[in-house]
Amino acid sequence: MFKINNNYLKLPGSYLFSTIGKKVAGFKAEHPDKKVISLGIGDVTQPLAPAVISALHKAVDEMGAAETFKGYAPELGYEFLRKAIAENDYKSRGVEIALDEIFVSDGAKSDSGNIGDIFSVDNKIAVCDPVYPVYVDANAMEGRTGIYQKEFEKWSNVIYMPCTAETDFAPELPEEEPDMIYLCFPNNPTGSTVKKAELQKWVDYALKTGAVIIYDAAYEAYISEEDVPHSIYECEGAKGCAIEIRSFSKNAGFTGTRLGFTVIPKELKSGDVSLNSLWARRHGTKFNGAPYIIQRAGEAVYSEEGRKQTKEQVAYYMNNAKIIREELKAAGYTVSGGINAPYIWLKTPDNMTSWEFFDCLLEKANVVGTPGSGFGPSGEGYFRLTAFGTYENTIEAMERIKRI
Amino acid sequence: MFKINNNYLKLPGSYLFSTIGKKVAGFKAEHPDKKVISLGIGDVTQPLAPAVISALHKAVDEMGAAETFKGYAPELGYEFLRKAIAENDYKSRGVEIALDEIFVSDGAKSDSGNIGDIFSVDNKIAVCDPVYPVYVDANAMEGRTGIYQKEFEKWSNVIYMPCTAETDFAPELPEEEPDMIYLCFPNNPTGSTVKKAELQKWVDYALKTGAVIIYDAAYEAYISEEDVPHSIYECEGAKGCAIEIRSFSKNAGFTGTRLGFTVIPKELKSGDVSLNSLWARRHGTKFNGAPYIIQRAGEAVYSEEGRKQTKEQVAYYMNNAKIIREELKAAGYTVSGGINAPYIWLKTPDNMTSWEFFDCLLEKANVVGTPGSGFGPSGEGYFRLTAFGTYENTIEAMERIKRI
Numbered sequence: 001m002f003k004i005n006n007n008y009l010k011l012p013g014s015y016l017f018s019t020i021g022k023k024v025a026g027f028k029a030e031h032p033d034k035k036v037i038s039l040g041i042g043d044v045t046q047p048l049a050p051a052v053i054s055a056l057h058k059a060v061d062e063m064g065a066a067e068t069f070k071g072y073a074p075e076l077g078y079e080f081l082r083k084a085i086a087e088n089d090y091k092s093r094g095v096e097i098a099l100d101e102i103f104v105s106d107g108a109k110s111d112s113g114n115i116g117d118i119f120s121v122d123n124k125i126a127v128c129d130p131v132y133p134v135y136v137d138a139n140a141m142e143g144r145t146g147i148y149q150k151e152f153e154k155w156s157n158v159i160y161m162p163c164t165a166e167t168d169f170a171p172e173l174p175e176e177e178p179d180m181i182y183l184c185f186p187n188n189p190t191g192s193t194v195k196k197a198e199l200q201k202w203v204d205y206a207l208k209t210g211a212v213i214i215y216d217a218a219y220e221a222y223i224s225e226e227d228v229p230h231s232i233y234e235c236e237g238a239k240g241c242a243i244e245i246r247s248f249s250k251n252a253g254f255t256g257t258r259l260g261f262t263v264i265p266k267e268l269k270s271g272d273v274s275l276n277s278l279w280a281r282r283h284g285t286k287f288n289g290a291p292y293i294i295q296r297a298g299e300a301v302y303s304e305e306g307r308k309q310t311k312e313q314v315a316y317y318m319n320n321a322k323i324i325r326e327e328l329k330a331a332g333y334t335v336s337g338g339i340n341a342p343y344i345w346l347k348t349p350d351n352m353t354s355w356e357f358f359d360c361l362l363e364k365a366n367v368v369g370t371p372g373s374g375f376g377p378s379g380e381g382y383f384r385l386t387a388f389g390t391y392e393n394t395i396e397a398m399e400r401i402k403r404i
Numbered sequence: 405m406f407k408i409n410n411n412y413l414k415l416p417g418s419y420l421f422s423t424i425g426k427k428v429a430g431f432k433a434e435h436p437d438k439k440v441i442s443l444g445i446g447d448v449t450q451p452l453a454p455a456v457i458s459a460l461h462k463a464v465d466e467m468g469a470a471e472t473f474k475g476y477a478p479e480l481g482y483e484f485l486r487k488a489i490a491e492n493d494y495k496s497r498g499v500e501i502a503l504d505e506i507f508v509s510d511g512a513k514s515d516s517g518n519i520g521d522i523f524s525v526d527n528k529i530a531v532c533d534p535v536y537p538v539y540v541d542a543n544a545m546e547g548r549t550g551i552y553q554k555e556f557e558k559w560s561n562v563i564y565m566p567c568t569a570e571t572d573f574a575p576e577l578p579e580e581e582p583d584m585i586y587l588c589f590p591n592n593p594t595g596s597t598v599k600k601a602e603l604q605k606w607v608d609y610a611l612k613t614g615a616v617i618i619y620d621a622a623y624e625a626y627i628s629e630e631d632v633p634h635s636i637y638e639c640e641g642a643k644g645c646a647i648e649i650r651s652f653s654k655n656a657g658f659t660g661t662r663l664g665f666t667v668i669p670k671e672l673k674s675g676d677v678s679l680n681s682l683w684a685r686r687h688g689t690k691f692n693g694a695p696y697i698i699q700r701a702g703e704a705v706y707s708e709e710g711r712k713q714t715k716e717q718v719a720y721y722m723n724n725a726k727i728i729r730e731e732l733k734a735a736g737y738t739v740s741g742g743i744n745a746p747y748i749w750l751k752t753p754d755n756m757t758s759w760e761f762f763d764c765l766l767e768k769a770n771v772v773g774t775p776g777s778g779f780g781p782s783g784e785g786y787f788r789l790t791a792f793g794t795y796e797n798t799i800e801a802m803e804r805i806k807r808i
Contacts, residue, residue, distance in 0.1 A: 057461060
């Protein structure tokens with residue numbers, strides 16, 4: 001008689017964005033006349049860059065001719081892509097990453113969801129609170145988080161590191177020692193970042209305590225300020241304690257195109273065992289590579305044209321971010337984020353809960369945002385808006401919000 | 405201090421095809437003058453069908469324009485694709501599968517590797533022996549297989565179901581009761597199949613004992629004989645006990661394009677809990693969909709042209725299979741498979757071990773095959789050749805093998 005993984009039954013409700021999706025679908029069904037603007041889920045709206053489109057067409061043609069057809073990809077991903085990554089994302093910042101330390105994947109969500117596979121269930125995780133829900137949910141599925149305590153909206157065996165106005169939306173070193181530390185900078189959802197010296201403290205802490213840092217840098221392309229690290233490997237010693245997860249979703253609009261990668265330096269070890277070798281084994285056993293044509297698209301992001309064009313996309317979204325920030329501020333909201341990240345984090349007015357404000361915004365302004373409490377208990381009373389809408393929708397959404 | 409998943413350390417050697425890849429690369433480096441023909445890894449060689457190529461180009465263009473650009477896909481996959489699947493793979497065979505019972509993925513390898521996630525570690529698995537190595541390796545990573553006993557080349561906590569000449573390469577119902585039964589028909593590596601009445605026995609057995617069947621039908625497009633089921637749901641009651649995993653890799657040459665799907669009927673339950681809901685949760689948390697353009701490519705496989713063109717590809721490979729079968733038979737080899745599957749399974753000559761024959765074939769004929777023992781202990785003394793080469797290479801490989 002088969003038995004299920006009971007950890008799944010401990011998960012509260014459904015995945016945040018599914019819940020929002022259902023609420024919005026319900027509202028639209030009831031109000032087919034209303035034009036709903038979504039600044040909710042972190043999904044991009046700008047089309048793929050011309051350089052990417054042209055690389056895709058070329059690769060598609062290759063797949064249509066016997067001489068250039070490609071079957072299974074090399075296990076770590078095509079070398080042309082890993083070279084472009086090593087060169088542009090790391091070498092250009094003074095970081096040496098070997099090609100076999102880069103694992104090309106179908107995206108950062110899969111990687112952050114699956115990375116727990118190579119770790120013992122018997123590890124205590126620490127997460128920023130609030131944070132991207134996948135880290136905690138994936139660990140919960142693996143039985144690493146204890147029991148969900150509904151009254152606190154917390155798992156019993158997770159170290160939550162509050163990131164609130166009081167901490168300037170950055171986590172503080174935890175009192176209790178974690179084994180695995182999830183960091184995401186620029187942060188989703190708060191849009192906050194840490195300076196290099198601050199991140200160095202985390203690296204030093206991990207090295208001292210023997211913790212591993214799982215560093216999600218999916219939003220690094222949005223960093224506009226100096227001295228904010230784009231990669232954790234800019235910090236000294238980070239190769240000995242950190243895994244870095246990257247995405248093409250936000251720097252190049254690949255949310256529906258699916259491409260990402262994870263870096264695991266070979267010197268990151270538990271005793272004699274390198275985590276790189278464990279992940280290589282998982283990658284080779286439970287995954288079969290990103291599509292060839294998508295890997296070519298990823299390569300094109302690093303071409304001269306691709307870099308220029310995707311930079312323009314980022315600038316487009318960051319202009320939206322500026323508009324949201326300034327309009328909300330002018331309307332009396334307390335806001336942060338939006339300077340090194342495409343997310344604006346605002347305090348809900350009138351002590352509304354996050355979900356109350358969600359409903360209010362949906363009903364009164366027909367604007368969809370994301371309730372802060374969906375990202376963790378310290379997100380209660382906050383709300384996330386994204387800069388990924390079109391310029392026109394962003395302007396209109398702000399007009400509507402101001403009219404509430 | 406972080407701790408790794410020690411189950412990974414129990415895994416013997418590396419993934420079969422990685423080992424072969426390294427051996428072949430070594431041979432090529434030593435003999436740059438030799439033309440090595442691979443009939444080893446089950447990778448296709450024919451280009452994508454014109455209907456698929458044209459769908460890809462069209463979808464790429466959509467991604468390049470704001471009005472038609474696609475971001476995150478619906479969690480289960482685009483409805484256009486799930487409809488085509490339900491219609492063509494199931495309804496056409498008298499099987500009703502609801503759209504929310506179909507989960508579109510990046511391929512059958514990911515799904516067969518990840519499906520274990522929703523089951524307790526405390527389940528005993530049964531596998532055909534020999535079989536596709538991913539089932540056992542993925543379960544080993546999850547701690548479900550006990551200890552690897554090198555002397556037997558077996559895991560201590562796995563029920564092996566020998567599929568040898570004595571059993572006509574089909575498994576017999578196991579004496580010890582398993583909780584999870586992996587079946588793969590047409591079988592990889594033996595190329596054997598079971599008739600519908602025989603598969604019904606397995607469904608009845610699973611229903612009686614409360615086991616779940618994980619049914620890998622990646623090769624169903626190669627079935628040429630009547631009365632061999634293309635889906636396990638052709639058997640009565642299968643929706644109450646079976647998960648079916650499908651792939652576009654072999655029916656449409658998507659090995660490097662990456663698309664597959666898994667069917668979990670809602671009536672498949674453990675107590676009150678439907679496995680469909682658990683997999684939906686996993687799918688939504690640790691995965692973010694297959695690329696839009698690839699899902700459009702999948703849809704095109706089901707178009708009138710696409711069906712015709714991919715059928716021709718399958719016929720092309722099956723002609724190779726026939727050549728391999730007949731040539732090897734004429735040369736005195738004992739062979740099976742190759743009638744409902746693109747795999748030919750042969751007894752190694754002169755009591756050579758599978759790896760001895762691998763080396764012999766590589767050195768004397770410069771032909772790469774796959775050692776049967778790599779698929780399980782009962783594969784020892786057998787060898788797999790695939791029909792996925794080009795016609796010309798297949799002919800040449802047979803000439804060379806006959807000259808040994």
